[in-house]
Amino acid sequence: MSTGVLLITHPGIGSAVLHSARRIVPDCGLRIRCLEVPLDADPERLQTEAAGLLQQLDQGQGVLVLTDIFGATPNNIARRLAEPGRVSVLAGLSLPMLVRLFNYPDGDLAGLCETAVTGAVRGIGRCEETA
Secondary structure (H helix, E strand, O other): OOOEEEEEEOOOHHHHHHHHHHHHOOOOOOEEEEEEOOOOOOHHHHHHHHHHHHHHHOOOOOEEEEEOOOOOHHHHHHHHHOEOOOEEEEEOOOHHHHHHHHHOOOOOHHHHHHHHHHHHHHOOOOOOOOO
16 A cells, blocks of 8 residues: 545646656556646535545555645645645645655655655756856
8 A cells, every 4th residue: 555646736737747747757656646626616516526536545544635836725625635644735736746756656644745845845956057
């Protein structure tokens, strides 16, 4: 068993990041799903849909939920589903974060949270031309 991953994002973001990560690391062992939240969506209906996806993904090790923007509707839906030790939520989804997770698919929930944060932080770098 491994920890599941659920992406809850604005339209197009989760699917694009997931598609790119799968091209970079094609043989990832993570159980991962994506729920994209339309701008005019009913948050209560989508919270119910997200809860159903969590049940599908959780095989006893919990689920890490990644959202794109802290405080936006996708993040608010995810935060209502957070449950210590079972469902952890991180905002700031990025390609480096997801690729890092794809490379360490066997971690427990706490470990995958740290792996995701490390991937996101290490994915930021200032790049300048040299003369």
